[in-house]
Amino acid sequence: MRKLALHWQILIGMVTGVLFAFLIINFDWGKQFVVDWIKPFGTIFINSLKLIAVPLILASLIKGVSDLKDISKLSKMGGRTIGMYILTTVIAVSIGLAIVNIIKPGNSIAEETRNQLVESYSADASSKIQAAEKQKEAGPLQALEDLVPSNIFAAASDNANMLQVIFFAIIFGVGLILIPIEKSESVKSFFDGFNEVILKLIDLIMLTAPYGVFALLAALVVEAPSADLFIALLWYALSVVLGLILMICLYLLIIWIFTKKSPKFFLNGIMPAQLLAFSTSSSAATLPVTMERVEEHLGVDSEVASFVLPIGATINMDGTSLYQAVAAVFIAQAFGMDLSLTAQLGIIVTATLASIGSAAVPGAGMVMLVIVLAQAGIPEAGLALIFAVDRPLDMCRTTVNVTGDACVSMIIAKSVDKLGKPHVKDWDDYYQKK
Ligand code: ASP
Secondary structure, eight states: OOOOOHHHHHHHHHHHHHHHHHHHTTSTTHHHHIIIIIHHHHHHHHHHHHHTHHHHHHHHHHHHHHHTOSHHHHHHHHHHHHHHHHHHHHHHHHHHHHHHHHHOGGGGSOHHHHHHHHHHHHHHHHHHHHHHHHHHHSOTTHHHHHHSOSOHHHHHTOGGGHHHHHHHHHHHHHHHHHSOHHHHHHHHHHHHHHHHHHHHHHHHHHHTHHHHHHHHHHHHHHTOOOHHHHHHTHHHHHHHHHHHHHHHHHHHHHHHHHHOOOHHHHHHHHHHHHHHHHHHOOHHHHHHHHHHHHHHHSOBOHHHHHHHHHHHHHHOOHHHHHHHHHHHHHHHHHTTOOOOHHHHHHHHHHHHHHHHHSOSSTTHHHHHHHHHHHHHTOOGGGHHHHGGGHHHHHHHHHHHHHHHHHHHHHHHHHHTTOBOOOOOOOHHHHHHHO
């Protein structure tokens, strides 16, 4: 029998996880059972993905940069990558603003519901506001300062410091290019082998993905807040989802125009990463799989993928920026505020910056939303309003974040002539040839 494609296996895991949770929740002991006996497997699955994120970035980026052979290639690719990332983010925010101004989801929310939501979630919201306070106090060059770690081991010991690890890997790679080849060769082949090991580990971890997502989604369903509040926020949630769908369509169009690859080709290649992004709500946890899919199934050369994707996972969050724009205006509408055009243009800037600053972990976009709200003069307490539906929207926006990175990697690869044929590695074959 032919083996079912990975994305189908993951999808089946997701659906059965949700169904299982709805079934078991009818028993008194159901919720506790899932929390005690199912959820830990989901956590183990996410942890195992996160576990290899830092070593993967180190190995693949050092290898990728040092393969470039000269520095001008690096700066050319770097400039294009950052440019594309900012462009797609600004487009995403603009789509979000257009939709929320057309649908006006905030106007349909009754005052009673608003008060109820603010009351039930104000405690949760205030912890997010506190987390954002620290960011707000930072000076204008703080982000630049944070880029350079004072200790690489300390930086590599915290998954939230991904940009610092990227910085180190890039300068290490540059150093490798600059030294004589007989000295650099052994270091390069070490990282080459290291990289292959990590890629193999990703394959192994992905064998458990269907079970991992089953556990993650089952836990999510049993721990979700009441459905009534969901319905009150339906129009808001639909506005975000509509924007995100449009963003995916835009990616497909861009890919088709610039690389002549069909939507089917792209979606088939990237879908397991998308499903994982949806299940984990974390671009960082999904990164190893995104890299593997983009290289092996979309034909992006590893030189490009290893540079573009880790940076994208940390700074390119189109889904998050779109969500921040919709959420900010929704809260303003719900509080009866009329946002001027200047305020909305300000949102384009702050939401772009806030999404760049958001960590690639669950819920980070909501923390940074506080900054967007503060800049636009919208009450921060409004965060409590959207709390109930934040997790499902986080799942959707993370999917778009990951898709956006993959799309940009293809465009960059095409622009530097590094987009080839997919080459799914058959490991047995690979070893026999060796
Ligand atoms: N969870 C998102 C990500 O990892 C960030 C966010 O909260 O929007 O990409």
